Amino acid sequence: MLKIKDLCFEYEDGKVALKNINIDGENGNVIGIIGANGTGKSTLFMNIMGILKAKSGSIEFDGKKLTYDKKSLREYRKKVNIVFQNPEQQLFYSDVYDDIAFALRNLNFTEEEIEKRVYDSLDRVNSLDLIKKPIHFLSYGQKKRVSIAGILALDGKILLMDEPTSGLDPEMTKDMKNIINEIKNDRQVIISSHDMDLIYEICDYIYVIKDGEVTAHGKPEDVFIQTKVLTEARLDKPWLIKIYEKFNTPLFKSEEEFINYNK
Numbered sequence: 265m266l267k268i269k270d271l272c273f274e275y276e277d278g279k280v281a282l283k284n285i286n287i288d289g290e291n292g293n294v295i296g297i298i299g300a301n302g303t304g305k306s307t308l309f310m311n312i313m314g315i316l317k318a319k320s321g322s323i324e325f326d327g328k329k330l331t332y333d334k335k336s337l338r339e340y341r342k343k344v345n346i347v348f349q350n351p352e353q354q355l356f357y358s359d360v361y362d363d364i365a366f367a368l369r370n371l372n373f374t375e376e377e378i379e380k381r382v383y384d385s386l387d388r389v390n391s392l393d394l395i396k397k398p399i400h401f402l403s404y405g406q407k408k409r410v411s412i413a414g415i416l417a418l419d420g421k422i423l424l425m426d427e428p429t430s431g432l433d434p435e436m437t438k439d440m441k442n443i444i445n446e447i448k449n450d451r452q453v454i455i456s457s458h459d460m461d462l463i464y465e466i467c468d469y470i471y472v473i474k475d476g477e478v479t480a481h482g483k484p485e486d487v488f489i490q491t492k493v494l495t496e497a498r499l500d501k502p503w504l505i506k507i508y509e510k511f512n513t514p515l516f517k518s519e520e521e522f523i524n525y526n527k
């Protein structure tokens with residue numbers, strides 16, 4: 265379980281990017297971090313990974329404070345993984361198979377186990393057809409999926425996903441929603457996004473960030489009716505909330521619920 269307490273972070277040029285952030289991983293299995301461009305979502309994720317070092321406050325995993333020595337970070341990152349906003353940051357090897365296999369080889373898995381894991385993880389992101397492709401032939405959306413597969417091949421407990429649907433077309437976005445709904449069965453997911461429809465549908469609990477500070481948190485249905493908080497954070501409401509507020513219909517949790525509703 266992840267707990268972030270009074271986390272503050274400042275970049276070298278003096279930019280204070282995170283101020284007193286408190287996040288409790290016990291609040292839900294899928295946690296959303298929402299905020300406009302430049303509010304600190306990626307900075308927060310880099311802090312959680314220990315890539316950036318907090319100025320003050322703490323990050324705890326299973327009751328243990330994150331420390332920054334190589335050995336502790338290596339152990340920690342076996343449990344806590346990230347899929348970066350930009351898939352280029354994640355993919356290094358010449359083809360899809362080798363890219364996913366690389367981390368597993370480092371962990372001394374047998375070639376037989378590696379093959380199984382590469383196939384399984386690509387299958388989970390509906391991308392088995394890409395297994396032999398050179399990375400540089402992949403489209404942006406395909407790279408996003410392969411970078412997720414690379415993480416799913418490892419036995420993590422928490423997966424941070426930074427903007428998993430940015431740059432994806434509507435069908436790929438739907439597909440990504442299904443992928444995340446499947447991933448949450450075997451690990452906790454913490455997801456940052458400006459896609460309010462996605463966040464509303466898949467998250468159990470959300471945190472609103474504005475200028476590096478949490479300005480609201482709670483269940484999506486409670487946070488997304490707080491018009492003032494959202495306006496100040498420069499965020500829109502999910503369309504299902506807009507329909508609920510305008511037509512006084514029941515509050516649907518998903519597009520499917522809405523479509524299947526007969527008055």
Ligand SMILES: Nc1ncnc2c1ncn2[C@@H]1O[C@H](COP(=O)(O)OP(=O)(O)OP(=O)(O)O)[C@@H](O)[C@H]1O
Pocket residue numbers: 275276277279281299300301302303304305306307308349
């Ligand atoms: N290396 C850096 N040095 C100084 N300031 C930085 C650095 N990287 C990011 N920032 C600043 O920190 C703030 C938070 O940036 P961050 O990338 O975390 O935002 P974000 O919420 O992820 O935005 P987006 O939605 O566009 O991905 C921004 O004001 C940004 O300009």
Ligand SMILES: [Mg+2]
Pocket residue numbers: 305306307349426427
């Ligand atoms: Mg970002």
